[in-house]
Amino acid sequence: DQQVKQNSPSLSVQEGRISILNCDYTNSMFDYFLWYKKYPAEGPTFLISISSIKDKNEDGRFTVFLNKSAKHLSLHIVPSQPGDSAVYFCAAYGAGSYQLTFGKGTKLSVIP
Amino acid sequence: GAGVSQSPSNKVTEKGKDVELRCDPISGHTALYWYRQSLGQGLEFLIYFQGNSAPDKSGLPSDRFSAERTGGSVSTLTIQRTQQEDSAVYLCASSLQGKTSYEQYFGPGTRLTVT
Numbered sequence: 001d002q003q004v005k006q007n008s009p010s011l012s013v014q015e016g017r018i019s020i021l022n023c024d025y026t027n028s029m030f031d032y033f034l035w036y037k038k039y040p041a042e043g044p045t046f047l048i049s050i051s052s053i054k055d056k057n058e059d060g061r062f063t064v065f066l067n068k069s070a071k072h073l074s075l076h077i078v079p080s081q082p083g084d085s086a087v088y089f090c091a092a093y094g095a096g097s098y099q100l101t102f103g104k105g106t107k108l109s110v111i112p
Numbered sequence: 113g114a115g116v117s118q119s120p121s122n123k124v125t126e127k128g129k130d131v132e133l134r135c136d137p138i139s140g141h142t143a144l145y146w147y148r149q150s151l152g153q154g155l156e157f158l159i160y161f162q163g164n165s166a167p168d169k170s171g172l173p174s175d176r177f178s179a180e181r182t183g184g185s186v187s188t189l190t191i192q193r194t195q196q197e198d199s200a201v202y203l204c205a206s207s208l209q210g211k212t213s214y215e216q217y218f219g220p221g222t223r224l225t226v227t
Contacts, residue, residue: 102154
């Protein structure tokens with residue numbers, strides 16, 4: 001039973017345009033969400049996070065939006081750059097839990 | 113500074129053999145986590161250490177899997193009598209103090225192939 005779902009295995013975007021990566025979750029006990037970026041043969045790298053008490057968090061070109069009622073979050077990258085090409089994982093913590101629950105990832109390709 | 117390191121980077125072993133995977137966390141990080149990523153899957157939580165104790169071992173898939181941490185630093189994940197379904201990338205992460213620091217910093221992983 002997948003508690004964190006990334007329904008798009010891949011996404012292609014032109015350089016300079018906006019990339020929108022989506023994530024849905026089923027567990028209402030999740031209270032903190034993170035996005036990680038992963039290049040081949042490397043470990044995941046933390047990108048941005050959001051607490052369940054917020055609906056938006058921004059860091060440079062990266063913005064994460066959280067819609068608690070829909071149990072949906074999204075990562076916006078503007079403008080997209082070729083170096084953003086990687087696999088992006090959505091992850092969540094449950095209240096009182098130390099476990100991160102990950103989605104299966106979305107492979108982003110930014111085309112020059 | 114130095115990040116999380118893991119060794120070996122690749123391990124090929126025969127079914128039935130035991131393997132040991134090592135993780136060196138970031139210096140000063142008290143929390144350490146093991147995950148694995150099977151082909152086409154997300155990362156799956158295995159075990160969490162706070163210092164040398166493991167308050168959460170709920171993700172270990174069977175009693176063939178065990179882990180220890182010594183000196184509040186290095187951790188070893190041991191898989192006994194390996195099976196083909198154990199083939200995966202095993203990732204280690206560390207953080208400052210468990211849930212009080214939400215970001216987990218990952219190592220490059222150990223790719224385990226059981227033939």
